[in-house]
Amino acid sequence: MSQTKGLEGIVATQSSVSSIIDDVLTYQGYNIDDLADNASFEEVVYLLWNGSLPNKKELESFTKELAQANKIPDAVIEQMKSWPIEKVHPMAALRTAVSDLALFDEEADEMDEKANYRKAIKLQAQLPTIVTAFARIRQGKDPISPKENLSFAANFLYMLTGEEPDETSEKAFNKALVLHADHELNASTFTARVCVATLSDVYSGVTAAIGALKGPLHGGANERVMGMLSEIGDADKAEDYIKKAFERKEKIMGFGHRVYKQGDPRAKHLREMSRQLTDITGESKWYEMSVKIDEFVTKEKGLLPNVDFYSASVYHSLGIEHDIFTPIFAVSRVSGWLAHILEQYSDNRLIRPRAEYVGPEKQEWVPLEKR
Numbered sequence: 001m002s003q004t005k006g007l008e009g010i011v012a013t014q015s016s017v018s019s020i021i022d023d024v025l026t027y028q029g030y031n032i033d034d035l036a037d038n039a040s041f042e043e044v045v046y047l048l049w050n051g052s053l054p055n056k057k058e059l060e061s062f063t064k065e066l067a068q069a070n071k072i073p074d075a076v077i078e079q080m081k082s083w084p085i086e087k088v089h090p091m092a093a094l095r096t097a098v099s100d101l102a103l104f105d106e107e108a109d110e111m112d113e114k115a116n117y118r119k120a121i122k123l124q125a126q127l128p129t130i131v132t133a134f135a136r137i138r139q140g141k142d143p144i145s146p147k148e149n150l151s152f153a154a155n156f157l158y159m160l161t162g163e164e165p166d167e168t169s170e171k172a173f174n175k176a177l178v179l180h181a182d183h184e185l186n187a188s189t190f191t192a193r194v195c196v197a198t199l200s201d202v203y204s205g206v207t208a209a210i211g212a213l214k215g216p217l218h219g220g221a222n223e224r225v226m227g228m229l230s231e232i233g234d235a236d237k238a239e240d241y242i243k244k245a246f247e248r249k250e251k252i253m254g255f256g257h258r259v260y261k262q263g264d265p266r267a268k269h270l271r272e273m274s275r276q277l278t279d280i281t282g283e284s285k286w287y288e289m290s291v292k293i294d295e296f297v298t299k300e301k302g303l304l305p306n307v308d309f310y311s312a313s314v315y316h317s318l319g320i321e322h323d324i325f326t327p328i329f330a331v332s333r334v335s336g337w338l339a340h341i342l343e344q345y346s347d348n349r350l351i352r353p354r355a356e357y358v359g360p361e362k363q364e365w366v367p368l369e370k371r
């Protein structure tokens, strides 16, 4: 039996949700560049779940379905208030709250197609409510209910800050959501599929996926990128900082990718957004520092920025707290997880690979008193 460390290059399933072929990313056959420039996040979610773009009527009714499902039980809010909230990372809060939601959903364990679709709607609608409620509660503020006339992107920013975003912020945030929505068999999506392939429920699949996204080698990298930029503080200090990190054999967060070899097609969009937004906020130093790091890491190691690198300065420019960056990734990626979960159920087989045994052979049993 041979093995590939980290399952590199292994094709573990068939999927029609998204593809990465020759470094081109598509959702259901639509190039990510076209979607990033034109689509609303709501259209993208519909596309991922239904396989086609919605017409006007379908989009209206889908948007309404999401809007009607966004309230979370008061008990979940009360539980949040009982946590040692100033010490809880928002990703841990999100993981726990999503698991908690299942306890209040009478159809959590129902496995028919319609019930699973209804749960998908609820989870997509309720993740923003959880993340923004948590962010506000720990600031000593009350959670804010979403407004019906606002888009998914605008509502998130509104529920977070209490202010309706301007058009530029809304557009930028919408684009970031679109860019993060799905990504073939990334670690968190694979986790979700493995979980539900045991015929466990949708909530369990999403809870497991949040746990996988949280790690710094995956979604957790975006928060750490901002940590690095803040530590560097000035574009002139960037090269020296990275040189020292290389000497310590540290990984530079936001660089490298298991699949892309010529670069992550999402990064150019985020880089341009970072340029524009930091210009507007008058803090172009974050963009300039990021570009310096990008050029230096590429020159020295041939590593290119991934989706997490420029998203850090984008979210920072939108006034978002740094530990909310990865939860935002989850608010978008849950659309992809759910698409994959529904796809997995539709043609399920238990996912159970093998391990190559490298432990000791033929050991003799030794009674306890003789060890």
Ligand SMILES: CC(=O)SCCNC(=O)CCNC(=O)[C@H](O)C(C)(C)COP(=O)(O)OP(=O)(O)OC[C@H]1O[C@@H](n2cnc3c(N)ncnc32)[C@H](O)[C@@H]1OP(=O)(O)O
Binding pocket: 006, 216, 217, 218, 219, 221, 250, 251, 252, 253, 254, 255, 256, 257, 258, 259, 301, 303, 306, 307, 308
């Ligand atoms: C949304 C996302 O999940 S995108 C990824 C987000 N994660 C990050 O940005 C964290 C930093 N990046 C990394 O850790 C990696 O590039 C990963 C996890 C994304 C991909 O990992 P893998 O395909 O397993 O590559 P692996 O970690 O084996 O690295 C291969 C080589 O490149 C080096 N390398 C890879 N990424 C980096 C990096 N960011 N900084 C420095 N060196 C790196 C490794 O040290 C290794 O070098 P070696 O062969 O001399 O030991």
Ligand SMILES: O=C([O-])CC(=O)C(=O)O
Binding pocket: 182, 183, 185, 186, 187, 218, 258, 259, 306, 307
């Ligand atoms: O695909 C991956 O391995 C990681 C990634 O870029 C993503 O999940 O968006």
